[in-house]
Amino acid sequence: MIRQELKKLVVYGFFLAILLIPMLGFKSTTFEPGRAFKTLGVFMAILVLNLIVKTIRSRKKQEDAEPKTPLTERAAERINRFPKIYTLGGLLVVAVAYPMFADNYMIDVAITCLIYVCLGLGLNVVVGLCGLLDLGYIAFYAVGAYTYSILNLTFGLSFWAALPLGIVLGMVVGCIIGYPTLKMRGDYLAIVTLGFGEIVRLVLNNWDSLTAGPNGLFGMKKPALYYPSFAEDSFSWAIYYLKSLPALYYFILLIAILTIISVRRLDNSRIGRAWIAIREDEVAAELSGVPTTWIKLLAYALGAAFASVAGAFFAAKLSYTNPNFFLFMESCIVLSIVVLGGVGSIPGIVIAAFVLIAAPEVFRGLENYRMLAFGGIMTTMMILKPEGIIPASRRRRELHEGEAIKPKE
Amino acid sequence: MAVSFFWFLYANFPPSAFTLPNSNEGRILNPMDLSSFLLQQIINAVFLGSIYSLIALGYTMVYGIIELINFAHGELFTAGAFIGLIVLTALQQIGFVDAHFVLTMIIVFGLAMAYVAVLGVAVEHVAYRPLRASSRLSALLSALGMSIFLSNGMMLSQGVSDRPYPQVFGLESIEVMGARITNGQIFIILLAVALMIGLQLFVHRTRLGKAMRATAQNKTMARILGIDIDMTIRITFMIGPALGAAAGVMVGLYYGAVRFDMGFIFMIKAFAAAILGGIGSIPGAMLGGLIIGTIEVMWAAFLPSAWKDVTTFTVLILVLYFRPAGLLGESSTEVRV
Numbered sequence: 001m002i003r004q005e006l007k008k009l010v011v012y013g014f015f016l017a018i019l020l021i022p023m024l025g026f027k028s029t030t031f032e033p034g035r036a037f038k039t040l041g042v043f044m045a046i047l048v049l050n051l052i053v054k055t056i057r058s059r060k061k062q063e064d065a066e067p068k069t070p071l072t073e074r075a076a077e078r079i080n081r082f083p084k085i086y087t088l089g090g091l092l093v094v095a096v097a098y099p100m101f102a103d104n105y106m107i108d109v110a111i112t113c114l115i116y117v118c119l120g121l122g123l124n125v126v127v128g129l130c131g132l133l134d135l136g137y138i139a140f141y142a143v144g145a146y147t148y149s150i151l152n153l154t155f156g157l158s159f160w161a162a163l164p165l166g167i168v169l170g171m172v173v174g175c176i177i178g179y180p181t182l183k184m185r186g187d188y189l190a191i192v193t194l195g196f197g198e199i200v201r202l203v204l205n206n207w208d209s210l211t212a213g214p215n216g217l218f219g220m221k222k223p224a225l226y227y228p229s230f231a232e233d234s235f236s237w238a239i240y241y242l243k244s245l246p247a248l249y250y251f252i253l254l255i256a257i258l259t260i261i262s263v264r265r266l267d268n269s270r271i272g273r274a275w276i277a278i279r280e281d282e283v284a285a286e287l288s289g290v291p292t293t294w295i296k297l298l299a300y301a302l303g304a305a306f307a308s309v310a311g312a313f314f315a316a317k318l319s320y321t322n323p324n325f326f327l328f329m330e331s332c333i334v335l336s337i338v339v340l341g342g343v344g345s346i347p348g349i350v351i352a353a354f355v356l357i358a359a360p361e362v363f364r365g366l367e368n369y370r371m372l373a374f375g376g377i378m379t380t381m382m383i384l385k386p387e388g389i390i391p392a393s394r395r396r397r398e399l400h401e402g403e404a405i406k407p408k409e
Numbered sequence: 410m411a412v413s414f415f416w417f418l419y420a421n422f423p424p425s426a427f428t429l430p431n432s433n434e435g436r437i438l439n440p441m442d443l444s445s446f447l448l449q450q451i452i453n454a455v456f457l458g459s460i461y462s463l464i465a466l467g468y469t470m471v472y473g474i475i476e477l478i479n480f481a482h483g484e485l486f487t488a489g490a491f492i493g494l495i496v497l498t499a500l501q502q503i504g505f506v507d508a509h510f511v512l513t514m515i516i517v518f519g520l521a522m523a524y525v526a527v528l529g530v531a532v533e534h535v536a537y538r539p540l541r542a543s544s545r546l547s548a549l550l551s552a553l554g555m556s557i558f559l560s561n562g563m564m565l566s567q568g569v570s571d572r573p574y575p576q577v578f579g580l581e582s583i584e585v586m587g588a589r590i591t592n593g594q595i596f597i598i599l600l601a602v603a604l605m606i607g608l609q610l611f612v613h614r615t616r617l618g619k620a621m622r623a624t625a626q627n628k629t630m631a632r633i634l635g636i637d638i639d640m641t642i643r644i645t646f647m648i649g650p651a652l653g654a655a656a657g658v659m660v661g662l663y664y665g666a667v668r669f670d671m672g673f674i675f676m677i678k679a680f681a682a683a684i685l686g687g688i689g690s691i692p693g694a695m696l697g698g699l700i701i702g703t704i705e706v707m708w709a710a711f712l713p714s715a716w717k718d719v720t721t722f723t724v725l726i727l728v729l730y731f732r733p734a735g736l737l738g739e740s741s742t743e744v745r746v
Contacts, residue, residue: 018531195722378554
């Protein structure tokens, strides 16, 4: 068995090496093979590790008929025994205390991470719960950002007045995109959403009179808080603009927490179960009385709404938007967050967002390798651990159920 | 009828929008030139369409066999363009191009196609084969990861900016009724047609082609009848990307520059072509490529060209909505599930 696995590994490594040739760098003069060999080394190390783990597990299985539960599951069990309220409370305290210890740059990174948490969770509704691969998700983010920008600049609407409009518009765009595409099967849907994402970007880029084209819009007001003021013995509403980074941090933290709570509630609701039923088997779901088209449209609209909120915040924070913030690569980043975290798993996605967004900031020198790593991670995760770092329990069962029955190759 | 439509467009839009593409002087069109202008656009459309067709063939063949969109196809196309660039530059430096032009073209196209064929098999083995039994979503995500990986690998090795392609065709051209066809265009169109005819012959006249058709129809039955499915899939992953690589070299030769991310836009256009023609159908991909090329060129010629990509996407979506099986596709019983 080991010999067979080894042989497989060697063949796999050979093809992997071929795959890395494009990175060798045949410019007309220079030749840099080191990069490809390093990458190959990393991949081979992952594969060899996987092989070792597999061998040990199969040995163990032969030794005692009762297989031990894997370490991650035991750890999860241990964590579950610990009252959840303490874990969450502890995390909340850390999150709230963070700006007091961090400098502005670190707060800025944290804000970006939290924006991606919101985006990841929103995409999770579409991809994770409903099983629809959406490659144009960033379009809704753009819709949110531009709605706030345009409403604020032309009509002077405040953040709070523009936010509901942005959410509604995001949902409408979600339905416009969703309605014609939902009758298609998965891979068509992926391409069409990709096309739609590009259309939205091109429209933003070309519609000069509304969006100022590639120059982008700038000068939006920050979100404001209104509080009663009794100065000069008269009652009035005072405005406090969230200009400082810590204030913005707390604001996005609040949005992220609200997003987490609502996605969690959705997951456990009747609608959430309908989504999962559709993901598992659409025909069976339809036969069981789930109105599939409407429920799928709802997934699209809600996912769009979350992205729209994040987009409005993003535009307000920067006071600037530009069509080039909403490239296809951004959709890929959000998708890799969902994939790495575990499709359908909320804690996984939160952790993955922090890992994937903060890691390139920490390792600045490796900035160029960021998307390369994201692509590699996506494929590797799908092959070795499709359920993600912290799998959602339902998803894990679905993916590993077949393994006991599957004949050994 | 069509002419009167274009005449209507011409009459209703300011003539300053009608600078001729491909003309160095940037002439303003006057009504006398309309027919030759139209002919020029038709030639451009056939040229662009044949490139889209070649790329779309790769999609449609892979989809026909394993029912999975090869997201990495656009990157394989770009890899082909870069290999062509490297080989052609090397040959030009030793002065081989001027001496043996035909041999150069054979070497450049041959090497690019051979290399990308191997790369295609590698992609299949690394990213698709382990996931053949798992869910569709996993396979799609794995394919997408591969695409991102390859495109960024090429960015790291070839740089982020445009790389100029050696110009080997010169500027000689033929005048047909006022329209200009360059030697390069003629060569590329002929080569594309030859490749497509070759593919048709391969699929319909050889044993391997028969095995491919059988596998596409019914994988289980084909296996029972003794067809090596793995080998057939591998062959498909060699031929499809090789055609894409040829298209990549053509794009490089014609437009004079290549970039690491050019595969993305070509991928979407070619995919639209494959769907329009009916995915899984080889003649469909050819027809779809021509139609998409025509739409794009005509739009760019007569309407604001900034929106031409939007048109392609819109066509894609309309086709998927009204006729998901495509023009020449099989009946849609299976497509809608």
